[in-house]
Amino acid sequence: MQSKLQIGIAGGIGAGKSVVCNIFRALGVPVYDADQMAKTIMVIDQSLIMAIKQTFGEESYFPDGSLNRQYLAQQVFAKGERIKELNALVHPRLEAHYQQWANDALKEAPYVVKEAAILFQNGGYKQMDASILVTCPVEKRIQRVLKRDPQRSESQVREIIGKQMSEERQEALASLIVPNDGLQPILPTILYWDECFRKGIMTP
């Protein structure tokens, strides 16, 4: 019997990972949204909450226990290397949670998808059978994000991009690339790969 695949989906801010993942979801494939799950873990794991408050200050959380994303984003994206401190706290817990999720999901599903902006940056792609990079020129990504997230300024988006691995370096590590510049259709590519992944095939 062929073993079932775990497929990573990466890409910089605004590249279109969520759009691509929604197509996989519509095809019935379980998708793990690491960005979203990180935020969930950050409000339910008490030892993590304590560690984040100690490292970044009590202001990291609102009095009702919800995450002060704007404050934390300023702390980790604005300057220096503080994002590494947050990653060191969050990522080991997130990884353990993903493994448990994948083991359960793969009992039923033909394959699973893990969406993570920093899959290549943090080495997570090595645990995947194949990893797809969603690409889009940086200026278009910025325009998309400004439209999607009106609360972010252009300079904040550029700061986040500055903390992410360049598309060129990610391309060198990716098994497959889905260009999502809005000019070429992505659906045929994804339908093709869905058929392959269901059969355990990862190469064209």
Ligand SMILES: CC(C)(COP(=O)(O)OP(=O)(O)OC[C@H]1O[C@@H](n2cnc3c(N)ncnc32)[C@H](O)[C@@H]1O)[C@@H](O)C(=O)NCCC(=O)NCCS
């Ligand atoms: C700092 C936080 C609270 C800011 O939240 P906010 O809602 O403003 O931003 P959002 O989560 O949408 O992220 C904005 C962009 O930054 C990217 N991003 C998120 N975390 C990271 C990171 N650790 N390194 C690089 N880019 C990141 C996202 O993928 C997205 O492209 C949040 O990003 C966070 O908790 N990050 C740490 C958890 C993490 O590592 N998540 C990514 C797991 S793959």
Ligand SMILES: Nc1ncnc2c1ncn2[C@@H]1O[C@H](COP(=O)(O)OP(=O)(O)OP(=O)(O)O)[C@@H](O)[C@H]1O
């Ligand atoms: N091909 C496309 N044509 C037009 N708009 C698009 C296209 N792809 C994505 N978008 C839009 O661009 C924005 C960014 O896409 P999406 O949220 O999927 O990016 P992402 O890679 O998941 O970003 P983030 O890392 O911030 O989570 C969204 O508003 C989305 O609807």
